[in-house]
Amino acid sequence: MKHGRNLPKLGRKAAHRDAMLSNMAASLILHHRIVTTKQKARALAPFVDRLIQTAKNGKKSLSARRLVARQLYSPEAVEKLFSDTAPKMSDREGGYVRIYRLGRRVGDGAETAVVTIGMATIKVDKKEKKEAKKHKGERPAGYDRTKDEEIFLEKAAAKSKTAEESAEEAKAS
Template sequence: MRHMKTGRKLNRFSDHRRAMFRNMATELLRHGRIRTTIPKAKELRRFVEPLITKAKRGDLSARRQVIREIHDLDVVRRLFDDIAPRYAERNGGYTRILKLAERRRGDGTQLCIIELVE
């Protein structure tokens, strides 16, 4: 039974899953939107939104906690200087998932766009 076990495994080992979400979060924060599958986007939302909430605090401890997850210092700087002040008045809900009509060519998986809300 999976009592108290949250999150999707996505057919990956935990280290691979953590690395994948770190890479996806880095690209989402760098570009503002990325294209991926729906289950990955839903899990990425659970990964990125706490990082933005920590960045809104703006102190050194929050910066170190974010650097622990996002290893690109340019992206961390952009998160603290540009993205976090944009959401100063907003309490959560920083991302939006838009389902696309097209499907992935290889396996027919439904695709979506996850983007930062303006």
């Protein structure tokens, strides 16, 4: 009997929750990043951390593979965990999973997050960053300021006409 298991329920029965976490963990191991809700991400992080720790400690032991395979139903994910992910994490002591908040989902307003395995951090090339800084205030080639000014003046004139028309209608009524 597992005493003191304080897991978030996530609005699911225990079997459904376990299957969902297993599937999400397999996807995370195979793809190195997934997008999910913040609550599911917070439930997934310790689950995947334990799997990686087991894979690291039992590098080539069959019992460790079986322990992980009992949690992950995907043989491809188990193979990738032992051959690729765990060896890359050998220098880290923990905190293999990172959670980055994204914002709210359009359909239902749920808070979303990106879950990544520590080696798959979100990277920006230094060259791209320098290029972006270098060209920050510059206009693109062939840019004609007079066209932008004409468009702006046309929009301003249209706004003023509608404002005048609404004022005249208010006076008339």
